[in-house]
Each structure stands twice: as structure tokens, then as C-alpha cells.
Amino acid sequence: MxxxxxxxxxxxxxxxxxxxxxxxxxxxxxxxxxLCDIPFPNVAAAEQTKAVVSQVEGAIKDAEIEQTSGELxxxxxxxxxxxxxxxxxDKHLISPQHAEEAxxxxxxxxxxxxxxxxxxxxxxxxxxxxxxxxxxxxAWDLASRIDDLLESKLDFAFDEKLGYLTAxxxxxxxxxxxxxxxxxxxxxxxxxASRVLxxxxxxxxxxxxxxxxxxxxxxxxFQISNQVTLGRxxxxxxxxxxxxxxxxxxxxxxxxxxxxKETKPQLEDRVCRAYGTLTSARIINSQEAMTLLSNVRxxxxxxIIQGVSPQVLNEMLVLTRPAFLQKLxxxxxxxxxxxxxxASLIRERFSLDG
Amino acid sequence: MxxxxxxxxxxxxxxxxxxxxxxxxxxxxxxxxxLCDIPFPNVAAAEQTKAVVSQVEGAIKDAEIEQTSGELxxxxxxxxxxxxxxxxxDKHLISPQHAEEAxxxxxxxxxxxxxxxxxxxxxxxxxxxxxxxxxxxxAWDLASRIDDLLESKLDFAFDEKLGYLTAxxxxxxxxxxxxxxxxxxxxxxxxxASRVLxxxxxxxxxxxxxxxxxxxxxxxxFQISNQVTLGRxxxxxxxxxxxxxxxxxxxxxxxxxxxxKETKPQLEDRVCRAYGTLTSARIINSQEAMTLLSNVRxxxxxxIIQGVSPQVLNEMLVLTRPAFLQKLxxxxxxxxxxxxxxASLIRERFSLDG
Numbered sequence: 001m002x003x004x005x006x007x008x009x010x011x012x013x014x015x016x017x018x019x020x021x022x023x024x025x026x027x028x029x030x031x032x033x034x035l036c037d038i039p040f041p042n043v044a045a046a047e048q049t050k051a052v053v054s055q056v057e058g059a060i061k062d063a064e065i066e067q068t069s070g071e072l073x074x075x076x077x078x079x080x081x082x083x084x085x086x087x088x089x090d091k092h093l094i095s096p097q098h099a100e101e102a103x104x105x106x107x108x109x110x111x112x113x114x115x116x117x118x119x120x121x122x123x124x125x126x127x128x129x130x131x132x133x134x135x136x137x138x139a140w141d142l143a144s145r146i147d148d149l150l151e152s153k154l155d156f157a158f159d160e161k162l163g164y165l166t167a168x169x170x171x172x173x174x175x176x177x178x179x180x181x182x183x184x185x186x187x188x189x190x191x192x193a194s195r196v197l198x199x200x201x202x203x204x205x206x207x208x209x210x211x212x213x214x215x216x217x218x219x220x221x222f223q224i225s226n227q228v229t230l231g232r233x234x235x236x237x238x239x240x241x242x243x244x245x246x247x248x249x250x251x252x253x254x255x256x257x258x259x260x261k262e263t264k265p266q267l268e269d270r271v272c273r274a275y276g277t278l279t280s281a282r283i284i285n286s287q288e289a290m291t292l293l294s295n296v297r298x299x300x301x302x303x304i305i306q307g308v309s310p311q312v313l314n315e316m317l318v319l320t321r322p323a324f325l326q327k328l329x330x331x332x333x334x335x336x337x338x339x340x341x342x343a344s345l346i347r348e349r350f351s352l353d354g
Numbered sequence: 355m356x357x358x359x360x361x362x363x364x365x366x367x368x369x370x371x372x373x374x375x376x377x378x379x380x381x382x383x384x385x386x387x388x389l390c391d392i393p394f395p396n397v398a399a400a401e402q403t404k405a406v407v408s409q410v411e412g413a414i415k416d417a418e419i420e421q422t423s424g425e426l427x428x429x430x431x432x433x434x435x436x437x438x439x440x441x442x443x444d445k446h447l448i449s450p451q452h453a454e455e456a457x458x459x460x461x462x463x464x465x466x467x468x469x470x471x472x473x474x475x476x477x478x479x480x481x482x483x484x485x486x487x488x489x490x491x492x493a494w495d496l497a498s499r500i501d502d503l504l505e506s507k508l509d510f511a512f513d514e515k516l517g518y519l520t521a522x523x524x525x526x527x528x529x530x531x532x533x534x535x536x537x538x539x540x541x542x543x544x545x546x547a548s549r550v551l552x553x554x555x556x557x558x559x560x561x562x563x564x565x566x567x568x569x570x571x572x573x574x575x576f577q578i579s580n581q582v583t584l585g586r587x588x589x590x591x592x593x594x595x596x597x598x599x600x601x602x603x604x605x606x607x608x609x610x611x612x613x614x615k616e617t618k619p620q621l622e623d624r625v626c627r628a629y630g631t632l633t634s635a636r637i638i639n640s641q642e643a644m645t646l647l648s649n650v651r652x653x654x655x656x657x658i659i660q661g662v663s664p665q666v667l668n669e670m671l672v673l674t675r676p677a678f679l680q681k682l683x684x685x686x687x688x689x690x691x692x693x694x695x696x697a698s699l700i701r702e703r704f705s706l707d708g
Contacts, residue, residue, distance in 0.1 A: 265694060269636035276634025282623035340619060 011091050011130075012114035014318065016311030018133015022301050023249050025181040025221065025314055026132055028092070029139040029238070031147050032166045032175035033125040036155040040167035041104075041120040049104035052124045059153040060108050060117065068145050070110045072117075077102035083332075086323030092130060094118060115142065122167045123175075125150070132314075134245055136178055140238045163230065173230030178238055180245045183313070185220040185298045186255035187248075189267075196251060197222060204228050205244055219290030219317070224248070256302060271299030275308075279350050283336075284343040289320050293346075308353040319345060365445050365484075366468035368672065370665030372487015376655050377603050379535040379575065379668055380486055382446070383493040383592070385501050386520045386529035387479040390509040394521035395458075395474040403458035406478045413507040414462050414471065422499050424464045426471075431456035437686075440677030446484060448472060469496065476521045477529075479504070486668075488599055490532055494592045517584065527584030532592055534599045537667070539574040539652045540609035541602075543621075550605060551576060558582050559598055573644030573671070578602070610656060625653030629662075633704050637690075638697040643674050647700075662707040673699060 013026040034040060035055065038048050057074050059065075066072060077085060077098070085099035093113060098105055098121045106119035118126040127147055129139040150156075157165040164175040171177070187193040197207045208223045224244060226237045259267050274295035278284075284292075297313035299305040318324055325341045326333050333341060367380035388394060389409065392402050411428050413419075420426060431439060431452070439453035447467055452459055452475045460473035472480040481501055483493040511519040518529040525531070541547040551561045562577045578598060580591045613621050628649035632638075638646075651667035653659040672678055679695045680687050687695060 265636055269697070272634040272636055273631055276630035277627055280626040280630025282619055282626055343623070 011093075011318075012112040013092070013130045013132045014311060014314040015132045016309070016314050018131060018135045020245075020249050021133035022310070023183055023252050024134040024245060025183055025317075026092075026130060027134055027136045027139050028128065028130045028177075028179045028181075029136065029143045030129075030177045030179075031125075031127040031143055032123040032164065032171045032177075033127065033147070033150070033154075034157040034165055034167070035124050036157050038124065041122065041124060042167060044120075046104060049120050053104065053106045053119050055154060056108070056117065056119050056125060056150075057106065059150055062149065062153065065146060065149045068149060069115045069142065070112075072108050072110055072115065075107045075109060077105040077107055083323060083327055087327050090318050090321040090323050093128075095121060097121070115146070117146075123171070125154075134180065134242070134249075136180065136238050136242050136245070140176075140178065140234065144234070171229050174232070174234050174237065176229055176234050176237055177225055178241050179223050179225035180241065181221060181223050182245065182248055182252075183219075183221055183294065183297060184248065184252050185294050186259050187252050188220045189259060190255045192251070192255060193220075193222075196248070197224075200224060200244065201227070203240075203244070205241070218287055219294040219313075221290075221294070221317075256298070260302060267302075268299075268304055271295050271302075271304045275299065275305055275350075278346050281343045281346075283339045284346065285339050286320060286322070286342065289316070289342055289346060293317075308350065312349060312353065316346065316349065319349070365447075365672075366466040367446070367484045367486045368665060368668040369486045370663070370668050372485060372489045374599075374603050375487035376664070377537055377606050378488040378599060379537055379671075380446075380484060381488055381490045381493050382482065382484045382531075382533045382535075383490065383497045384483075384531045384533075385479075385481040385497055386477040386518065386525045386531070387481065387501070387504070387508075388511040388519055388521070389478045390511045392478065395476065395478060396521060398474075400458060403474050407458065407460045407473050409508060410462070410471065410473050410479060410504075411460065413504055416503065416507065419500060419503045422503060423469045423496065424466075426462050426464055426469065429461045429463060431459040431461055437677060437681055441681050444672050444675040444677050447482075449475060451475070469500070471500075477525070479508075488534065488596070488603075490534065490592050490596050490599070494530075494532065494588065498588070525583050527582075528586070528588050528591065530583055530588050530591055531579055532595050533577050533579035534595065535575060535577050536599065536602055536606075537573075537575055537648065537651060538602065538606050539648050540613050541606050542574045543613060544609045546605070546609060547574075547576075550602070551578075554578060554598065555581070557594075557598070559595070572641055573648040573667075575644075575648070575671075610652070614656060621656075622653075622658055625649050625656075625658045629653065629659055629704075632700050635697045635700075637693045638700065639693050640674060640676070640696065643670070643696055643700060647671075647674075662704065666703060666707065670700065670703065673703070 035052055038044060038052055041049060060072055085094070085102060088094045089096050089099045091113060093116050094107060098118060104120050108117040114130055116128045118128065127143050129143040131139045159165055163173040166172050166175055184193060187196060200207055204227045206225050206227050209218060209221065226241055274292040278292050278296060293313050293316050296305060297310060300308055300310045320342045322338055325338050325345065329341055389406055392398060392406060395403060414426055439448070439456060442448045443450050443453045445467060447470050448461060452472060458474050462471040462473070464470070468484055470482045472482065481497050483497040485493045513519055517527040520526050520529055538547055541550060554561055558581045560579050560581050563572060563575065580595055628646040632646050632650060647667050647670050650659060651664060654662055654664045674696045676692055679692050679699065683695055
């Protein structure tokens with residue numbers, strides 16, 4: 001039964017390892033790159049798009065790159081079922097846009113999904129490293145080395161003054177977007193989250209929910225990333241984000257201690273009720289599941305709940321998404337059927353621990 | 355641990371036995387009687403009140419009565435701690451008024467609390483039989499026999515035309531109030547309860563919540579009693595109520611089948627979540643506890659929850675009341691402390707079963 005989760009669902013970032021993994025779920029670094037003399041994907045002709053895929057696919061099949069990144073597999077998105085593409089979205093590996101319009105798009109993937117290269121999404125290439133815990137430097141280091149090796153074989157569009165050229169001007173320069181996914185339940189419970197997170201925009205950071213732009217911070221999960229890609233070095237961008245993440249970790253830790261000190265019974269009640277509901281419900285929607293999973297995770301972190309592994313939250317983030325539930329069921333499910341399937345999956349997962 | 359519940363809390367009506375005990379929690383018959391030539395308790399002088407107590411106490415100590423009713427114990431309410439009096443209220447043995455102003459008031463009680471005689475409450479005597487399940491005839495039969503035996507020794511105020519005279523005109527005549535406590539969750543869930551119960555007033559029945567007049571139907575528990583005491587024979591009053599109760603039982607059973615047939619997953623979800631919350635919560639107020647206990651009881655009745663005894667609802671009705679919680683704690687508790695104590699007691703009780 002465990003296999004079902006491990007084989008079909010787990011990717012590297014869900015492991016719950018890495019530094020500060022109690023609060024930082026994952027760290028991601030993504031580099032936007034484009035080939036010279038070929039229009040950006042949104043305006044490229046089918047032939048040109050095809051040429052990009054074959055150039056990148058050719059370049060990546062390289063002993064030195066594989067030695068650096070691990071074995072990489074090329075996937076033609078057009079050949080995947082729509083549901084499988086949605087699963088890749090749920091795993092944070094491709095964007096929803098990339099999943100919807102698969103024509104001419106490719107994905108290069110390491111088996112543990114910690115390394116991926118998206119071909120012909122918004123840019124010709126997006127090199128992505130996604131690690132568990134606070135591992136921004138590690139992710140940057142690997143992405144950068146893969147980038148260097150690819151650059152030695154491919155002709156990237158680069159301007160002496162502007163830096164790397166990208167389809168969207170917000171990515172011009174370093175082409176680097178770094179982000180951390182943080183679980184900040186105590187900041188939310190102590191009503192500090194909005195204030196603390198709002199202040200981040202003043203220092204060039206963007207805060208989003210779990211599934212990117214325009215999504216809510218369901219489950220007390222916040223994705224914090226750099227706004228600016230131009231005029232700063234990659235190392236500066238990474239180290240700034242590490243500083244911000246570290247401050248948020250301290251803040252969250254303090255808020256947790258305050259909760260434990262000042263409202264312990266209420267906290268225990270919240271956590272235990274969440275566990276009770278998750279292990280009992282027969283029908284549960286995504287929003288409620290995320291909220292309760294967040295409470296349970298907080299309870300695990302604080303020792304209120306024992307015998308349940310902390311990575312259960314990470315796993316459930318993906319396993320309980322509509323696409324994944326339908327993948328498991330092997331067919332399309334109505335919203336009601338998904339809520340039933342979700343409840344059943346959660347009960348099953350918790351019964352493995354505890 | 356079981357002793358704690360059994361010895362301190364259980365009374366006959368909580369046993370969950372008797373006919374139709376799936377839906378009818380308890381049946382009660384109460385006869386109001388007054389002694390001739392002594393003013394009603396609310397206007398009687400202290401000396402007169404005392405005289406009533408000693409007359410009744412004397413009359414009850416009778417071999418024939420004890421043979422009929424079982425051994426009876428006299429309790430002087432003045433000698434009880436206020437908290438103990440409140441526990442008697444929670445057990446439906448005395449009224450809140452009786453508990454508050456204990457001066458000159460007495461209570462005669464069988465060990466299993468199924469038979470009681472209240473002295474100097476609203477009337478000089480109230481003879482009460484409280485049985486589990488649908489046992490109105492049985493309760494009436496016993497109350498009537500005790501009444502006859504007492505009447506052979508005491509001079510009851512009786513008018514040829516009006517019947518038994520009582521302090522409140524609504525009790526004049528037979529002095530009989532019969533009631534059933536019914537658990538009607540499916541009628542509530544299918545939105546039929548208000549309509550069905552409202553129609554009862556047209557046929558001379560009163561519907562109240564668990565703790566009498568002015569209380570809500572918390573926990574989907576409804577107390578149905580006769581409005582009229584005058585102009586009908588005791589047998590008519592009892593048999594009318596049996597008919598009404600039987601119809602309500604049929605109605606509730608049908609509604610349960612409809613729920614099972616049409617919304618089984620939702621019903622299971624409701625029941626299982628209720629169980630999950632009750633066995634997990636660390637803080638719970640009385641209202642929520644009652645609602646959830648009602649759902650769990652429904653789940654037990656329908657076989658959705660197994661291994662939990664159905665009488666758990668009956669027990670918890672009393673055990674989770676403020677007075678009882680304070681009695682268990684051995685001291686006065688703040689509302690918050692009660693909510694913590696209640697949650698703990700419920701978890702403990704459920705851990706005995708299942």
C-alpha cells in the first residue's frame with residue numbers, strides 16, 4: 001500500500017528533509033533561458049518550436065551534464081494524457097499553462113523530479129531545481145552548473161547590458177526566480193501573517209499561495225520569491241531570500257512558543273480536532289483538508305501529535321489535489337466523488353502511521 | 355474507572371433498555387398530590403411545610419409500599435450540598451426550583467432513582483416514575499399503585515367535580531403529567547421535525563427540549579407530554595401519549611431509511627466526523643457535545659459506528675452537564691474549565707468502549 005504513495009506520488013521535495021524542514025517545505029530555483037535567433041515560444045512557428053525541442057534534447061544528452069545532474073529523461077508533453085500533465089502541475093513541475101497547451105512542449109526530468117528543464121513554456125528553456133527544506137544555495141548551485149554546461153552547447157540570447165533575454169520583461173537579467181514554500185501556521189494564528197508578509201513586498205519579495213499567482217495561502221502555506229531579476233547578481237538574489245526566509249523562520253518559531261505558552265489547551269484542541277476530523281471524515285473538500293493538515297503538521301512539529309511523520313503534510317499537498325485523485329481512480333471524478341476519494345486517501349495515509 | 359460512571363452517575367432511565375429504546379430515551383409519569391387542610395407549599399408557613407414532610411416521610415415508611423416500589427430513602431434537600439442538588443436536577447429527579455430553594459423540601463428516592471417522591475416542591479407531593487425506553491404504561495402502573503397506597507394513609511385534597519387539587523390549575527384533575535424523551539435526529543436532518551412536532555400541540559401535546567420548559571431541543575432530544583390533566587381519565591392520557599410516541603417512532607424510522615437510501619455518504623460523514631471530534635477534542639461546550647453525541651448515537655443505531663454502546667448518549671446527557679462535571683472535579687469550575695473537563699470525560703468514556 002505504501003508503494004502506491006511512494007511510486008506514484010512522491011517527489012524529492014516532499015521528503016521533508018533539508019535544513020529547517022519543520023517550517024520550510026521546499027526551495028526552488030528556476031532559470032529562464034532562450035536560444036538566439038529563434039522567436040520566443042508564444043510567437044514561434046511550429047517548425048521553430050520543434051527546432052528548440054530537438055536542440056535542447058540533443059544538448060542535454062551529455063555525459064558531463066548527466067554526471068552533474070543525474071540521469072535525465074525527456075518527456076514529450078503532447079504524448080502524455082491530459083490528466084498526467086495535470087499531475088505534473090500538482091507536483092509543481094510544470095505550470096498550468098504548460099499543461100493546457102502541450103503542442104511542441106517538452107519536459108526533461110530527473111527520476112526524483114528534483115531537476116527539471118521545461119522546453120517551450122514561456123521561454124525556450126526553464127531550468128529548475130526543487131529541493132526539500134531550506135536549500136536555496138544548493139538548488140542554485142546545481143541549476144547554475146547545469147546552466148553552464150548547457151550554455152557551452154547552446155547559444156543563449158544574452159545582452160551585454162540587459163543580461164539574459166526572456167519572453168516576459170520581468171525575467172530579464174539573471175532570468176532567476178528563487179522561491180521558498182513556507183508553512184507559517186503560528187504567524188496566521190497569532191494574526192501576524194498579513195502584516196509580516198505585506199512588509200516583504202517593500203524589500204523586493206513576492207508572496208503567493210501554494211499554487212502560484214492568484215492562489216490563496218491555503219493550509220497556511222506561503223511561497224516567497226524574488227520580485228527583481230535585473231540589476232542584482234544571482235548570489236545576491238539567493239542570499240537575500242535566505243535572509244528573509246531565516247527571519248520568517250525565527251518569527252514563526254517565536255509565534256509557536258507564544259501559542260504554546262499562552263493558549264496551549266486551545267492549540268491542543270485545534271490540533272487534535274483536526275487529526276480527529278481527518279481520520280474520520282468520509283467527504284472532505286480540498287480547502288478544508290489543507291487547513292486541517294496544516295493544523296496536524298503544527299501539532300506534529302510541537303510534539304502534540306506523536307507517531308505521525310511530518311512529511312504527511314507535504315505528501316498530502318499533492319495527493320489530495322483533483323488531478324492526482326483522478327489519476328489514482330483511473331478516471332475523471334465529479335467534485336463530490338473527489339471529496340469522497342480525498343477523505344478515503346487521507347484516512348488510508350494516516351492509518352499507515354500512528 | 356467504569357465504577358466512576360456507574361456508581362456516581364447512572365440512574366435507571368439511562369440504561370437504554372425498555373421498548374423502542376433506540377428512539378425513546380425515557381418515559382416518565384408524575385402525579386401531583388396535596389394534603390388536605392394545609393396550604394400549598396408556596397404559601398405554607400414553615401411549620402406547615404415541616405408537617406407535610408413528616409406526614410409523607412411517615413407514610414412512605416410502610417412495608418406494603420416498599421414491597422411495591424422497592425426500598426425508598428428519604429433525603430432532606432437542605433442537608434445536601436448545592437452542587438449535589440444540581441446533580442439531581444441534571445438527572446431529571448428534581449426541578450431547578452426545587453434545587454434552589456431547598457428549605458423545607460424533601461425527596462424520597464429508590465436506589466436506582468426510577469421512583470421518587472418530591473415533597474413540597476410546587477405541590478406537597480409529586481410521585482414520579484422514570485423508566486428507560488417506552489414504558490409509559492409500566493411507569494403509570496407503578497406510580498398509580500404507590501399513589502393508592504399513599505392515599506390510604508394520607509388525606510389528599512380531592513374535589514368530586516375537579517378531581518385532585520393542585521397548586522397550579524394546569525395540573526388539576528388527574529394531577530398526571532406523562533412524558534416521553536425522544537431522540538429524533540432523522541426528523542431534524544430531513545427538516546420534518548418542526549412541522550411534525552408543531553402539529554402535536556393541536557392534539558393536546560406539549561413539546562419541549564431536554565431540560566423542560568424554555569429549553570432548546572439540543573441533541574435532537576424532544577420531550578413530549580400531555581397538556582391536559584382534566585376531563586380525561588389517566589388511562590386515556592397515557593394511551594394517547596403512547597399512540598403519539600409510536601407514530602413519532604415510525605416517522606423517525608422512515609426518515610432514517612430515507613437518509614440511508616438517499617444521502618448515505620453524507621450521513622456517514624456526519625456520523626464519523628462527530629465521533630472523530632468527540633474522541634479528539636480537548637475543549638468542548640455543552641451544546642456542541644450534545645449535537646455530536648446525537649450524531650454518534652444515530653450512527654450506532656444505524657450500524658455505521660460499531661463497538662460503542664448506544665447508552666453512551668444517555669449517560670453523557672447527564673455526565674456532561676455543568677453540575678455533574680463540577681461534582682466529579684470536586685469543586686466549582688469556570689465555564690472554560692468545564693469545557694476542558696467535559697472533553698476529557700467524553701474521551702475517557704469512549705475509550706471504555708470501542
